[in-house]
Amino acid sequence: MDMLIKFLVAAVGAGTPLLFGTTGEILTEKTGHLNLGVEGMMSIGACIGFMVGYYSDNFVLALCFAALSGAFSALIYAFLTVTLMANQNVTGLTLTIFGIGFANFIGIFVLNKSPEGTLKLPEKITAAMRGIHIQGVSDLPVVGELLFSYSPFVYIGIFIAIVSAYYLNHTKAGLGLKAVGENPGAADAAGIKVTRVKYLNIILGGAICGIGGVYCSMIINGGVWISDNVGGLGWIAVALVIFANWQPSMAILGSFVFGALRVLKYYIPQSIFPFPIAFYDMLPFLMTALVLVISSMRKSSRINLPASLGLNYYREER
């Protein structure tokens, strides 16, 4: 029982970066743009956020810069694909390669300058990221640990996902966004500023991914910088969008399920399941592949895939 709670808590922690990535990518894909640069945007957010945190020792500042850098990298993508109508797949891939390279480069660059030979976040910021503790509530048995013991990131992530869900389903702006992703020509004719909607949401999505990235660099390795710290989570997030059927509320569930897969190896008794460690490392990717296959087999009409995903819009196309 105790083990189970520990496992669930760890699953939520491991799923949080996925939640950011997935929510960000949902907003992006709802514009009709498939941004394969999630891994790159998260890497850039991870790097800039970490460095700002390292030097300023200020959690909020680190968060803001992570979001800003994610937004900026999404801006590159938006400029290339929305305004210059470049191929979305290639642009996203390039952003990923660029982002990972950039993050590792800057990481090593700063590392070389640091006297200790490692980059470890200072004490104050580490404290700010630790699990919350609300007097009385967090101490409740089971519930306290399961609901009120996480790092602020977790609550921020869930909050963003819920707000995004409301935005998409219950506001006129959300209706406009969906229209752009479904049929930009129709949205345009209805007076929606297609380009603006695309830019805004792609950038917003990038900012959310950036926060997910900084979680990877600041929390996963206990506040020590290592290269490649996003390590493929961005890619899983892209796949989770399909799993979540383009709904932020489903993204919450999906992220935590996949978080559970990531930490399974630490909690599963080896005596009962004697699989090699490599198998557990492989599990999230294997499951993602499985999800892809299953969701493509499911031929339901209620799939929320934006109809014009992957197609650029040029108003004067004849």
Place this chain on the structure above:
Amino acid sequence: MAEQGREVYAIECREITKAFGQVVANDKINLNVKYGEILALLGENGSGKTTLMNMLSGIYHPDSGQIFIKGREVKINSPVDAMKLGIGMIHQHFKLVDAFRAMDNIVLGTPGRKEKSRDMSEKIRKTGEAYGLEIEPEKYVSEMSVSEKQTVEILKVLYKGAEILILDEPTAVLTPQETDRLFAILRKMKEKGCAIIIITHKLQEVLSISDRVTILRKGKSIETVDTSLCDAKKLTELMVGRPVSLKIERPKVPDPETIFKVVDLTVRKPDNSKAIDDISFEIRRGEILGVAGVAGSGQKELCEAIAGLLHAEKGAILFHKENILGKTPSEIIEKGVSMSFVPEDRLGMGLVASMGMTDNMLLKSYQKGKGPFIQRRPARELAQRLIDKLDIVTPGTETPVRLLSGGNVQKVLLGREIESSPSVLITAYPVRGLDINSSYTVYDLLNEQKKKNVAVMYIGEDLDVLLELSDRIMVLCHGKITGIVDAAKTTKEEIGMMMTGEKHGGLS
């Protein structure tokens, strides 16, 4: 700029010019409409009608010229600007989000907070009632018929307070009965003081609905005349620029041997609904079988089933008494069954847009010849022959076909199919998007095939053409045959009734 004392026009265009790349689509066009008036904008495909209207609705930007609304010069930079000026455009290809309900489409782009579904629905229904438009606001667009979708489009612009309505080829996809209903609505709107521009190339409609006609030809505005002083012949002359005979030849060919037979064919769509529902018919040598029907009545599926592209559930397709159903397209081609299928989506299916004519000639014959490599020389020669024979305008045999005009693209496609000397020729909407001259070239080509004893199936949308060109007309409605009639003895109204399934015609 408007002169005092003169009548104030709802819209006045002066010297509007717009070019796409090197093509001048609109060249100094003048046009005006009053409130309470219906103006028809008449012109062939490619004469620049849609371009002009897209400029009025803010989709395109004119390169030069002035637009006046209610006598004031304006610049319309976006659909929002157009809407603010009271201009509402109903596009030929509906601008609706299929995944949305009707009301979401209608309120899309309007300011304010999102209202409760019930309030929204009620408000929309009221707006509709004022103009005699019936609509189910909660229905998803993807589940609507064409005419329902059009109603949503019209309501969309009315809801946003449009007083100037532009309708781009609104009747192209309607049955004659639906067209009458639409015209009744337009007349009602006219009485309420709306200014209406209706774009069309159907002369009968111009004569029946409009007060005045402006004629465009090759991007220029030729003349504006009062409809009451006109007849079809004069309008055609103005439109084409020279006298033309509107008669399509219908040669009679003896030898009515049946060569192609469809028996009890049933085809399902991917969503498992029946696209073709138990139909049987035959095509004879030397005849043109016209196929009429509202868009989406199963025409596409019928063609694809015949060509082996779509799996059929039941039935048989007999060619020379041999069942070709269940064979793959390549088997059908390989078996020497010379059946040519000119698909409706020319550049999406019949031709490879980014390849030149040579490589497109190879499309169905590249497997011929030994060895793993392709033989391009015969294809190049064939391409050259077609260019000479059919007057195809292209810089060369290697120029990507997407750069050719619609008429030339159609000639490439039809030419390739005819060159394989088929005994059955199946064509779907072969004149869609072509101007009158190109259309007549296509009719001539088909008649030529008919004289060569080819069995031709012609799927068309213009009933006037179908009536003149075909020997027999088969009418499809929801995947069923509602009648096969002798083209010389039937009327447009009768076919219209069969298209909606209100009447069933006799077999001949």
Place this chain on the structure above:
Amino acid sequence: MSNTAENLRKEPLLRVVKRAELPTGKIILLRLLAVLLSLIAGGIFIACVGQNPFVIYMTIISGACRSVMAFQGTIKLMIPLLITSLGVTLAFKMKFWNIGAEGQIIFGATCATFFALFFSGLNHVLLILIMFLSGFIGGGLWGLIPAVFKVKYNTNETLFTLMLNYIALHIVSYLRDGPWMDPGSQGFPKIARFDKNASLDKLFGIQFGWLIALILVVLVFLYLKYAKQGYEISVVGESQDTARYAGMNVKKIVLRTMFLSGGICGLAGMIQATGSDITLTTSVAGGVGFTAIIIAWLAQLNPFAILLVSFLFSVLEKGSSVVQSNFGLSTDCADVLQGIILFFILGCEFFIRYRFLFREGNHGTDTVKKEKEG
């Protein structure tokens, strides 16, 4: 006239119009300009981290070509890049987004390693042949998996191939930690160095994979341009409907092409493992699969252009390792520069097809028009 101001709004500052087809010379010029701009942008980046961009660029070039050994090193880097780029080109031509080259490289290498480890006693030529074949088939099968699901269920191949990269990677780490662990490494998880009999021979001081790569350039070029199968790939890539209409078996073509595409990538893996690393490591692909995508795209899927671009990229990579040792900038610098170059090239494609029109007075447009008429 009260709301004239509202309606008399000016034209937008900027709008996009299609331009007539540009001549080839101009297109090349535009692309070169984009490369130049990207080098400037990269230079600014280098300047930002406190280095002189000219010095760094010069070091990259001289570092890659300063000596015979350096040049051999460059070519060694180039072999997997070139072969993999050719592999993904086949898939890309078909608009099949195979970004799983990494996985195909790894799995091809793994299959070849099986023979290198356990059949090292075979006749050398025979063994090498078997390893080539197994590398090709291994990579091919790894490429076939997503293709099967693509044709059967239309499963998104981009993400699927990507997941397969990680799965292949963890297969290797499993083999390394378990069954294939070098018994002589005292528990340190690594796979044994291959027997000399199981490693590729050298030609002009470099493993002879470079020769295979060059042969592949010609083969892929001929295949795409003149073979019936190449023609099929182009048609399927352009429109599957058209392909079906023409009687092509689209499924078969997709499967076959992905097998070939994956197979060539697997070959790259086998050559890297047996020619350069002389063992199997988890970094046998080492990002080559991704860089190859950039190369293939930059070269517009033209095999000869791929030869050139992959050489330039190898210079960049080799050079940046010299930059690392001389200036302490990490080799990731190469990735950053590659990214920047591709960003600019992607952007430049726009200017080949469209152009911006800036706002100008009516007067201006009239003059332009008159010039056109005259």
